[in-house]
Amino acid sequence: MDFSWLSDPYYQESLWTGLINTLVLLVVSAVLGFTLAVGMAMARIKGPRPLAWLASGVSIVMRGTPLLVQLFFFYYGIGRLLEGIPGIRESMFWGILRDPFFYATLTFTLSVGAYTGEVLRGALLSVPPGEREAGRAFGMGPFQVFTRLWLPRAIQLCLPTLTGEMILLLKSVPLVSTIAMMDLLQVANIIRDENFLTYEPLLFIGAIYLVLTILLTLCLRQVELNFPGVRAQARSGGWLSRLRQPRPA
Amino acid sequence: MSQFAQEGLADWAAPILAGAVTTLQIAFAAYAIGLLLGLVGAASRLSPWAPLRALATSYSTAVRAVPELLLIILLYYGGSQALTALMNALGVAGKVEISGFVTAVGVLAFVQGAYMTEVFRGAILAIPKGQLEAADAYGFSPMARFRYITLPGMLPNALPGMSNLWLILIKDTALISVIGFSELFFTVQQAAASSRAYFLFYSVAGLLYLLMTLTSSAAFSRLERYVRRGEPDISAQEA
Numbered sequence: 001m002d003f004s005w006l007s008d009p010y011y012q013e014s015l016w017t018g019l020i021n022t023l024v025l026l027v028v029s030a031v032l033g034f035t036l037a038v039g040m041a042m043a044r045i046k047g048p049r050p051l052a053w054l055a056s057g058v059s060i061v062m063r064g065t066p067l068l069v070q071l072f073f074f075y076y077g078i079g080r081l082l083e084g085i086p087g088i089r090e091s092m093f094w095g096i097l098r099d100p101f102f103y104a105t106l107t108f109t110l111s112v113g114a115y116t117g118e119v120l121r122g123a124l125l126s127v128p129p130g131e132r133e134a135g136r137a138f139g140m141g142p143f144q145v146f147t148r149l150w151l152p153r154a155i156q157l158c159l160p161t162l163t164g165e166m167i168l169l170l171k172s173v174p175l176v177s178t179i180a181m182m183d184l185l186q187v188a189n190i191i192r193d194e195n196f197l198t199y200e201p202l203l204f205i206g207a208i209y210l211v212l213t214i215l216l217t218l219c220l221r222q223v224e225l226n227f228p229g230v231r232a233q234a235r236s237g238g239w240l241s242r243l244r245q246p247r248p249a
Numbered sequence: 250m251s252q253f254a255q256e257g258l259a260d261w262a263a264p265i266l267a268g269a270v271t272t273l274q275i276a277f278a279a280y281a282i283g284l285l286l287g288l289v290g291a292a293s294r295l296s297p298w299a300p301l302r303a304l305a306t307s308y309s310t311a312v313r314a315v316p317e318l319l320l321i322i323l324l325y326y327g328g329s330q331a332l333t334a335l336m337n338a339l340g341v342a343g344k345v346e347i348s349g350f351v352t353a354v355g356v357l358a359f360v361q362g363a364y365m366t367e368v369f370r371g372a373i374l375a376i377p378k379g380q381l382e383a384a385d386a387y388g389f390s391p392m393a394r395f396r397y398i399t400l401p402g403m404l405p406n407a408l409p410g411m412s413n414l415w416l417i418l419i420k421d422t423a424l425i426s427v428i429g430f431s432e433l434f435f436t437v438q439q440a441a442a443s444s445r446a447y448f449l450f451y452s453v454a455g456l457l458y459l460l461m462t463l464t465s466s467a468a469f470s471r472l473e474r475y476v477r478r479g480e481p482d483i484s485a486q487e488a
Binding site: 064065069072076077081175198199203205206 | 423438452
């Protein structure tokens with residue numbers, strides 16, 4: 001086993017870049033994806049019919065096809081189509097539209113929106129209607145009822161599943177190495193090529209991922225413990241129990 | 250424009266369908282082995298013997314904490330080296346060559362087994378203890394107890410998890426294309442690159458995967474109705 005490349009400052013810097021790119025992609029697509037999920041869940045519950053159909057359609061397609069295929073579809077499929085639009089190369093958006101990070105974020109946001117939207121929809125429907133009526137009786141407007149009552153109660157009901165989705169998202173990030181984004185796996189692949197190594201760099205980032213997953217699990221557990229009303233739920237089961245959430249189909 | 254006719258969907262239909270068949274073969278084989286690994290893993294995690302329990306727990310925890318793509322690449326490259334080293338140590342000279350199909354199945358089954366371990370463990374723990382004690386009191390052998398009590402008792406609890414894992418597996422077979430084995434998605438990538446019709450071919454790939462996952466979900470919900478026969482219908486009360 002040869003780990004001498006670890007002392008090379010150039011590789012150290014690349015690995016830091018890879019780690020930061022991985023984490024930025026995780027946080028950005030989690031935040032955007034959750035926002036989209038709220039929108040998609042509400043569109044299916046209360047939205048006008050065409051919007052509800054659109055949300056269901058997106059949800060079925062994003063959950064029924066491999067994430068890798070989606071990445072290729074957006075990066076190569078849509079990306080090449082955009083290239084063909086006259087004048088787009090000269091426009092100010094071209095810098096963004098050429099960047100794999102843009103397509104990775106777009107794909108992951110849609111994917112998180114679809115999976116989490118499905119979870120959130122179930123949770124929103126499980127909040128007893130009487131609680132919303134109570135909010136109305138206290139003089140809250142429909143928007144206030146949603147932000148102060150309905151959504152927080154729904155999140156309370158599905159928080160363990162939501163945090164499980166975050167872990168699954170972290171584990172999806174290496175896929176972006178296939179569209180030439182500099183994540184940890186891509187850095188490992190470069191180190192492998194340049195040093196004629198087969199598996200040492202892979203083992204190293206495997207260990208990084210193990211640590212990242214455990215750290216994220218611990219952080220999310222703190223979130224669960226501090227979220228009002230979820231304490232009892234989160235206490236049951238060891239802290240590794242979050243890993244045991246297979247993705248709901 | 251080029252004077253040659255553009256390669257189209259018609260030229261690639263046969264290779265792509267052949268790729269889809271390979272994908273299904275990989276998925277079925279990996280699922281079958283994954284089920285066995287899961288049963289062994291769950292039995293080990295519930296075993297009274299601590300070292301066995303620790304081994305199974307570290308298997309399922311480590312595999313589930315590392316990204317699938319990374320594991321697939323790692324096992325593909327590391328696995329053949331490890332096997333070569335093992336064979337050389339056993340006195341067999343030379344390099345071990347494993348076929349792409351066997352590697353694909355092996356790697357996916359290894360990952361599936363870890364998730365399946367947790368599904369089965371949960372499902373077995375959900376069986377009321379009295380039922381197992383009753384089997385013992387009636388003098389069932391361990392095999393008979395497994396066949397007539399544990400298996401039918403855990404199936405309704407395990408099936409939703411098993412169905413999830415099958416859908417995840419179908420989608421994970423696409424990852425095999427990264428190590429260059431010619432299954433559905435690898436063939437589609439070749440088709441897209443050679444015809445330059447990226448949008449068309451990646452849409453076709455998406456549709457084929459969607460067809461597989463939707464058919465599977467329908468089949469699994471029928472199967473779940475079958476294993477839950479005789480249980481009180483809770484969905485009727487919920488509506």
